[in-house]
């Protein structure tokens with residue numbers, strides 16, 4: 001210990017940091033590719049390990065070593081991280097790039113075609129992908145999973161993975177659904193109604209040609225679509241996907257739907273169960289089958305709050321969300337005669353909207369706590385892109401709600417890093433979500449300690465993606 005201290009003093013004496021003003025210096029580097037992050041506290045949520053005064057070495061976008069002391073003599077570029085906290089980049093495991101989060105993005109839920117034609121909305125979305133990517137990076141989110149959209153989702157993945165200032169993207173293609181959504185169909189629909197097991201297998205084979213990271217099932221249940229009616233289609237979808245070595249993610253928000261999906265072999269549940277408290281048999285089933293569950297708590301409040309004019313965007317969302325998207329969410333700016341009935345009703349009785357949200361959280365939050373305590377793998381995700389759920393910073397509202405559910409800051413961070421990484425397969429999945437040798441240098445550098453208070457998770461100084469450091473304040477300029 002004494003020797004280590006002496007060494008540290010000696011090192012400090014010869015310290016030759018890159019000049020800093022609270023942020024990474026844009027000065028040219030020596031080698032261009034060798035970087036050392038010096039003196040920060042490294043937090044690795046995977047195992048909860050915290051290393052103070054550490055040095056993280058990065059070569060060619062990969063972490064090559066993490067030393068448990070401050071190493072000053074270094075042939076590359078040193079970045080002073082004294083007083084900072086270094087974590088793996090966050091991962092949002094539930095987003096939709098085909099949706100903007102504005103008021104017009106789901107005409108099947110609230111039809112505003114008379115205000116803004118849906119085809120214009122889609123054109124806007126396609127022309128703003130770089131903007132959305134940058135907002136993820138600004139929020140410290142270096143990887144995302146798009147769990148369903150049109151076939152052009154595969155182009156989004158290609159574009160993102162060829163863009164430096166973008167998160168790594170995994171995608172599912174169109175949702176295999178028990179119901180149809182004609183208003184979203186402009187020729188490349190995000191949701192496809194499948195009526196027979198044979199159709200399901202054919203559709204999966206067509207999807208498999210695009211090498212999806214996941215196949216997504218939209219298991220919608222109502223009085224006209226009982227759980228058992230769709231079950232053979234879910235089974236065929238899962239069997240065919242597994243035959244192609246593709247995992248299956250299922251939207252199933254009722255306990256019995258979720259149970260059926262898992263019994264049929266689903267790998268991922270992309271939402272919380274919100275109709276009932278989960279029982280012990282369900283918890284055991286999820287554990288035994290190694291299911292990953294993504295709670296998406298934030299999305300459950302955002303439709304109702306937007307439509308009833310009670311939106312509660314966080315400061316992060318206000319600052320880092322797209323301003324056009326946010327401006328659209330004020331329903332009082334829409335002429336009365338163009339408001340869909342659903343929105344008129346919400347405006348007439350705003351308290352009912354809040355009551356419904358409370359009822360959902362009264363179930364979803366204890367369910368999350370129970371699953372976390374039981375050791376089920378929880379992966380953080382928001383369902384960003386849905387009306388009012390802002391691409392990028394919505395994750396910080398999700399963190400608040402996970403905290404309300406009773407999760408510790410370290411548990412929340414684990415859900416948003418190491419656990420979330422399990423949604424990615426192959427090479428990428430094996431190199432994101434942790435700060436370890438060989439992992440991608442995808443990380444966030446914070447000004448304050450998120451383990452003390454999860455609110456600090458958004459106190460971002462610098463975001464690094466693939467070894468390239470972006471001072472946070474410069475990203476959206």
Ligand SMILES: [Zn+2]
Nearest residue numbers: 094096147383
């Ligand atoms: Zn979704």
